[in-house]
Amino acid sequence: MPHAGPDELLGAYDDQLRRWRPDRLPAGETAEEDGPLLRFSGGPGGGWVLYRDLDGVEGAALDELILRQVRFFEERGDRFEWKYHGYDLPADLPERLRAAGFVPEATETIVIAPVDEIADEPRLPEGVSLREVTDRADFERIAAMETRVWGERNSWLPDMLESERSVDPDALTVVAAEAGDTVVCAAWIRYPSGTEFGTLWGGATLPEWRRQGIYRATVAYRANLARQRSFRYLETDASDDSRPILERLGFVPVTTTTPYIWSPPK
Numbered sequence: 001m002p003h004a005g006p007d008e009l010l011g012a013y014d015d016q017l018r019r020w021r022p023d024r025l026p027a028g029e030t031a032e033e034d035g036p037l038l039r040f041s042g043g044p045g046g047g048w049v050l051y052r053d054l055d056g057v058e059g060a061a062l063d064e065l066i067l068r069q070v071r072f073f074e075e076r077g078d079r080f081e082w083k084y085h086g087y088d089l090p091a092d093l094p095e096r097l098r099a100a101g102f103v104p105e106a107t108e109t110i111v112i113a114p115v116d117e118i119a120d121e122p123r124l125p126e127g128v129s130l131r132e133v134t135d136r137a138d139f140e141r142i143a144a145m146e147t148r149v150w151g152e153r154n155s156w157l158p159d160m161l162e163s164e165r166s167v168d169p170d171a172l173t174v175v176a177a178e179a180g181d182t183v184v185c186a187a188w189i190r191y192p193s194g195t196e197f198g199t200l201w202g203g204a205t206l207p208e209w210r211r212q213g214i215y216r217a218t219v220a221y222r223a224n225l226a227r228q229r230s231f232r233y234l235e236t237d238a239s240d241d242s243r244p245i246l247e248r249l250g251f252v253p254v255t256t257t258t259p260y261i262w263s264p265p266k
Helices: 006-017 059-076 093-099 136-150 156-167 214-228 243-249
Strands: 030-034 037-041 047-050 080-085 108-114 129-133 172-179 182-190 197-205 233-238 252-262
Touching (some): 006 108, 006 252, 030 059, 059 252, 093 252, 136 172, 156 172, 172 214, 182 214, 214 243, 243 252
Parallel strands (some): 047 080
Antiparallel strands (some): 080 252, 182 197
16 A cells, blocks of 8 residues: 655645544633634643634734734733644734744644554663653653753643543553653653544653663654554654654654744733
């Protein structure tokens, strides 16, 4: 059976993931439509908006749509993310977002691979093991590791993982790579219902433990989980650090994505 090409993979991603919403949301979180947008709010890490496309909205109408989102989250005092894809129209959308006070973060590459090509026996360096974690204490340890990696506190992360598992424990698996009592890498996989995709998240690794195959092992482990659940594809937003690793494993780049972040005035 021939492999799907980038255009086919991107089409599946567009159709299945860009406006996907969970069957159940954690307490306090909501998802509501505003024109072509699907707006999520009330979560520990702030809010975000998703869309398949903007249905031709442009110019002043687009400025008003953007402003409505800003007003909504400003009233709540929450930050939120507008996830911009490199092929989104109109072409001046990034400029309009910046004019409304959004700040772009690092651009990432969406990569997709068939599950069966990635699922494999995880290979770990001596002294490192993988463990599925479900307890708040382990989520706190993961957050502390990520703070060391990124240099900024993400106190919302344990709340996010815990709240997701509380409402639907089968929709998320969190994996920690440990050397003794130290979390050296952590990653998770979500299983969006009604889609062919398992989506990969996290993957931060302590600097002194990089280039030993630990991140690759978490990818293989999560691919095995996706295959057990009969998912067809794996998808992730790859940083410039992880993209070469993923492409060597067989992931195909299909487009870029840039988080545009709006934060309430301090």
